[in-house]
Amino acid sequence: MKYVIVGNGVASVGAIEGIRRADPDGEILVISEESTPTYGRPLISYLLAGKIGPERMPLRPITFYDKFKVKMALGSKVVSLDAKAKTVSTDDGNTHPYDKLLLATGGVPFVPPLPGKDGSGVYSFTTLANAETLVDVAKNCKTAVVVGGGLIGLKAAEALHDRGVKVSIVELAPRVLSAAFDDKAGGLVAKRLAEVGIDVHCGTQATEIKRDESGTIVGVHLKDGSFLPAQAVVIAIGVVPAAALAKDAGIKVDRGVVVDERLASSDPAVFAAGDVAQAKDLILDDNRVVPIWPNAFNQGFYAGKNMAGADSPYLGGLAMNSIAFYGLPTVSVGIVNPAPGEAGIELSETLDEENATYRKLVFKDGKLVGYVLVGDIDNAGLYTGFIRFKFPLDADTKAKLVSGCPSILQWPEGFFDEKFNPVGAQEIV
Incomplete structure (x- = not known):
């Protein structure tokens, strides 16, 4: 089996690890327009700030590629995809055949038609x-x-x-x-x-x-x-999904490359993961582009396993951000700005401007579907659990969430046995 991965970000790393879970020997080729091995993209701001050096940038050690038997074509741009012939062509004149292809091309910066934008600076x-x-x-x-x-x-x-x-x-x-x-x-x-x-x-x-x-x-x-x-x-x-290769090849593209629960596109030999993929959203139960790191890795991992013949559905991702600004931590997960007047929506907001803290919870149809925390983020993981597992909330549990006191003890009795120890349980990454 020949696997070709276009792009070398976190989705690519996930795909390599996923493929090797199901196929220890197939050929893997990664083609990347960038000239460096995969790195932690969120770290580029820390590098620019001078807080870390270049040695901190790699996402995996250089031995990763040899360990997982991966061939690399760095500094090489894929310029066309022939889905019928199952080949990709690069700007250096090479053509690479594949049995399974992963598009992990990420996004490209959106630049508006701003007068003066062309030129240095x-x-x-x-x-x-x-x-x-x-x-x-x-x-x-x-x-x-x-x-x-x-x-x-x-x-x-x-x-x-x-x-x-x-x-x-x-x-x-x-x-x-x-x-x-x-x-x-x-x-x-x-x-x-x-x-x-x-x-x-x-x-x-x-x-x-x-x-x-x-x-x-x-x-x-x-x-x-x-x-x-x-x-x-x-x-x-912002960035827009780099989906031109797929679109030009006749593969279904909406905002991004539309994929099914196995991360396969409209062409069963072509998969997509990361910022280019329009995949299942856990809350909305619909496909959309959610360009964040955890989703990209998980999509790549499940795509890799499925490319290698596994039947491992991707359960969906969550929109989430966790970042600090000069000592002010923030977390945002799920639906945080519901449409005005949307049916079934309830909001709870607690703002303390003096201490720079804020908690907003968004409920829909008796479940927590989103939250924002600023300043005090200690309970972020617990709130996320209520969203991810779609727990129905009784009045007492909801009151405790609103008061800022979520607890794992409020999760349904027997949840862990049912979720993590069932017969034939899925692997959770």
């Missing part, structure tokens, strides 16, 4: 190479504007600030982290960023990157009439 922040470039930029840069107040933008801003750069964040939404937070949680984070000297401009947008006659960036114009001086601009609005 404009950067993305999604790869190790991006971080290494910004390390050099920060040595001679005094001011920067980050366009985008999502997770990538905030971590880029934080890292540049730690390098001594004066940073301003511009976010179109009324708050930072608009997808993962509500106004109250976003407000606490923005306040903490402002306290350390990072300017946050929400509810407006960049309209032009201003350059002088020599083409050098001098600042950014905003829709509200403001002008922010800058020597560099980081565009971090």
Whole structure:
């Protein structure tokens, strides 16, 4: 059996380990546009901030590939997929046959048609190479504007600030982290960023990157009439699934590559995992793109096992974020911004601005379906358990969750025996 994996992020690592669970001897080839072995992508902000060195970046030791009998083609870009011939072609002129193919191509930065974006001084922040470039930029840069107040933008801003750069964040939404937070949680984070000297401009947008006659960036114009001086601009609005290979090959693509519970696409020989995959969401019980690390690894792992002939359904992922901003920890899981007036929804919110703590719980039809914690996150794991296992809540249990006192003792009697020790139990990763 010949396995080809396109991409070398965390989903690829999961797939390698999954394949080897079911097939110890099949050929595995990983093709990656990046020139380095797999690394911890969330760590690039820490590298840019100077908090860690390059030696901390690898996700697995270099011996991993030899141990799992994996061949590598680094610095090689797949330019086409022929699903009928079962081959992929790369920009170096090579063609690689496969029996099973995994698309783990991740996402590509979204860059809006912003006047002035073309030319030097404009950067993305999604790869190790991006971080290494910004390390050099920060040595001679005094001011920067980050366009985008999502997770990538905030971590880029934080890292540049730690390098001594004066940073301003511009976010179109009324708050930072608009997808993962509500106004109250976003407000606490923005306040903490402002306290350390990072300017946050929400509810407006960049309209032009201003350059002088020599083409050098001098600042950014905003829709509200403001002008922010800058020597560099980081565009971090978000990423979109890198699904062009699949789409061009006639494989079903919606927002991402649409996959079934085995992570197989509309072509049974082609699988997808990670930020490119539109896979099952545990809460919504529908397929959507959820671009976070734990989901990417798990999808890769299950895809790998199924590529190798196992029948191991992926049970679904959760939207979740856990990050700290200058000592302010935050966690967001599940549905945190339900549609106004949505049937069956109940909200519980507890805000303490003085102590920078916030707890929001979202209930639907008698179950916990989402939460946000800021400041005090000690009970995050317990709340997540109630969501993941979809426990029905009686009045007493719900009251304890609302009061901030969840407990494993509130889980249904016999749950552990039923969930973890049944006959023929699935492996849980």
